[in-house]
Amino acid sequence: MFEWNKDDAIVIPLTYAFFCVAAIIWRFSFKNAKPVLKTLPLKILAVTVLLAEIAKQIYYNCFEDFTLYILPLHFCSLFFVIMPLSQLCGKKVGAIFKPATFVYSFFVLVLILVNPHTLIGNSPSDLFGSFHNTHTFIYHMSVVAYFIFSAVLGDYDPKPKHCINVVCGIAIYTSYAVPCAYLLNTNYVNILYSQFAPLEKLRLACGQFVYNATLFLLSAAAGCLVCLAACLFKKAVQKSNKNGFRPA
Incomplete structure (x- = not known):
């Protein structure tokens, strides 16, 4: 890193x-x-x-x-x-x-x-x-x-409901990328193994299923976090404008 x-x-x-x-x-x-x-x-x-x-x-x-x-x-x-x-x-x-x-x-x-x-x-x-x-x-x-x-x-x-769009996109990608990675024996997006040491240790200790499930959950959680952060930023800007703030 x-x-x-x-x-x-x-x-x-x-x-x-x-x-x-x-x-x-x-x-x-x-x-x-x-x-x-x-x-x-x-x-x-x-x-x-x-x-x-x-x-x-x-x-x-x-x-x-x-x-x-x-x-x-x-x-x-x-x-x-x-x-x-x-x-x-x-x-x-x-x-x-x-x-x-x-x-x-x-x-x-x-x-x-x-x-x-x-x-x-x-x-x-x-x-x-x-x-x-x-x-x-x-x-x-x-x-x-x-x-x-x-x-x-x-x-x-941004809207909170957009977390659904984000997670669905990751799920759709996972549905074809993971099978293809294993069938073709090609490490797309670290699906087969990870270059990040903590995740690679998890894979070796817990197996491929737990490793891939963790990748999906981390990606989905990160996506939702970014989406919700964008919503909070939008609210903060709207509140500032309502209170009379104007950029210099």
Whole structure:
């Protein structure tokens, strides 16, 4: 955990800061614009992750040795589906998928900070050195940008009931990712074994079922916690505005 090299320490904070500044500028530049223009960055990011995943599958099928690890069975592979569904398929569909997309993208933002190498490898050190590094960085940072823009632009309106959406998304992912990991003998999202020592000790001591059940419960609990925290933050902002607080 928190194993950063020199390039990580430069590239990741600067990238996050750029997204924050860009989102704030966009918010105030288009605060009176139509919703479709206000949320344009989110739509662009949704298209970006979709095209990035398509490019990845084409590249590894045509130009590199294809491995089972390339299959879109990772947790982050959800984003090339749920981001377009959240932003490009109308209000009703968007309302279903925005809670999960918001929460899961926050997971990615935090996990990159905690242990960047597990998600983006050494891509900050060699961004344009290979297709793999370029794709990895663009894809995951687009997900991070989605969370930041969504939060700053107020695109997602959190409600406690959205915990259901978040947990259902994790359950659906688990329903196909876990069987595939075992059938293909490929460690998608640490399903077969964990790189985190305490969880690996649990797996060795209690077995695969308890280990996988624990992963699901921890993910579901974390998702609900983020969702409820967003609700509390929303209430705090509304209360501040009601009491006459105005940002400087």
